[in-house]
Amino acid sequence: MTRLVSHLQSSVGRKVVMALTGLGLVTYVILHMVGNLQVFEGPHALNSYAAFLRDMPILLWTARIGLLCIVALHIVFAIQLSLQNHRARPIGYAIHRYRQASFASRTMAMSGMVLLLFIVFHLLHLTAGVIGSPNSDRIDAEGYRDVYGKMIHAFQNPLVVALYLVGQLGLGLHLSHAVSSSIQTLGLEHAALDRLFKAAGPAVGLLVVLGNIAIILAVFLGIVHV
Amino acid sequence: MNFTVRIWRQKGPNERGGLVTYEAHDVNPGMSFLEMLDGVNQRLLGNGEEPVAFEQDCREGICGSCSLVIDGIPHGPDRGITTCQLYMRRFPDGATITIEPWRAKAFPIIKDLVVDRSALDRVMQAGGYISVNTGGAVDGNVLLIGKDQAETAMDAASCIGCGACVAACKNASATLFVAAKVSHLAVLPQGKPERTRRVSAMLEAMDREGFGSCGNQYECEAVCPKSISVRFIANLNREYLRAGIVESGIPSEPESPHAETT
Ligand code: HEM
Ligand code: SF4
């Protein structure tokens, strides 16, 4: 085996892959939120944006398949590392107190799992339209697919809103550790920047979650409507 | 002062163990934690019972032998000290104190509170050394080393190999230990010849010994008696990435660190 290949299979190498794939997903999650915030600009903005994305099928499918591969890598390595970590302490402590490990850092596997379930639900719900929304493929006044209407319809259901809020909780928790952690995994540190790196995770997590929740609640509370 | 201590007792590596409760009477507040245990053992011996086995040597925080998880924290409630530097005045009179061994697959229990930490030695053997020329000793000041480099190397070199980082880590990872050793040698000119293969060999040895991976939770730094900074872990990751690139395409090291002789 060559160095590079064997490096990627060690525990640090796997973490590096997780950090790179994770940061890829973070970038996507941010763009996704920013794109959806156009709901506040009304049906025209959102629907034409959606149509703009769908008008480039090659790019769209490249992005989709790319994301799928990234998620798959991230999850496969997450499982491998979790198993390795689990095996490393077969007998636990009667008492174990943490001094500074954050709650988010200790529950990455849990928040990741919540995220995975949420992502599957979200894809079936709003992307594929298999769950809920009977009026999924309506056309708006300008002849675009009515994504705006679909969103308004979806978030009027309190159960759907509750599930999405749980998903956002998982996302916020995961990101609040993940972003700072991946900076460390990639070997970046500097006395002057350490505080910034530490704050990056919670800041990015909060930003994304607040943006997403704003959309969900604005629709649910009737601030944004048809 | 009087204490109730719950101590992990286990006759041998493959025996079943359990927490046993003992009383520690007439403890002087100025006694160290290990002296308190000496008292408990004295009474056990007096009653013809088997004393509690625990590891210790220097009793001044430099050898890294003492290794107790006290009320759920390796080396006890104070920061930046070893178990032998912990004083009984730190605990409220009448307290119940739970004492457990380091817990990790790579640290099998030998007896009671004593664990086998030779896994860390094998990680060192894999790469924690430098090459020196034999012959006349070189004058100390021939090789100039910058002040900040020397300071950084010294910060890392203060690791005493106690394994508290492993004991505290949720994943029983030895990353802080490896980071300290790799960083110590990587910043000094004497460590440069093996710089690239050292980091790979030591991390591979760490995986081989059954330690977990680093989750960047930084519990290690909080319990380290020498307050080794997790910034060295970032440095370790950087060294490893560098080695992966510098050596890419070169066949990886054989399984055993000593396989080149076989
Ligand atoms: C939107 C989706 C996701 C994003 C943006 C994301 C991002 C990240 C990032 C940046 C890291 C940090 C890597 C490091 O510490 O260097 C990470 C770690 C982790 N992720 Fe994710 N992730 C996502 C989904 C998931 C899913 C679906 C799972 C599990 C099924 C998962 C499980 C984990 C685990 C267990 C870790 C910790 C690995 C470790 O510290 O050893 N993640 N994630
Ligand atoms: S890094 Fe600290 S806790 Fe870990 S072995 Fe060295 S001295 Fe002990």
Ligand code: FES
């Ligand atoms: S006995 Fe040597 S460090 Fe505690």
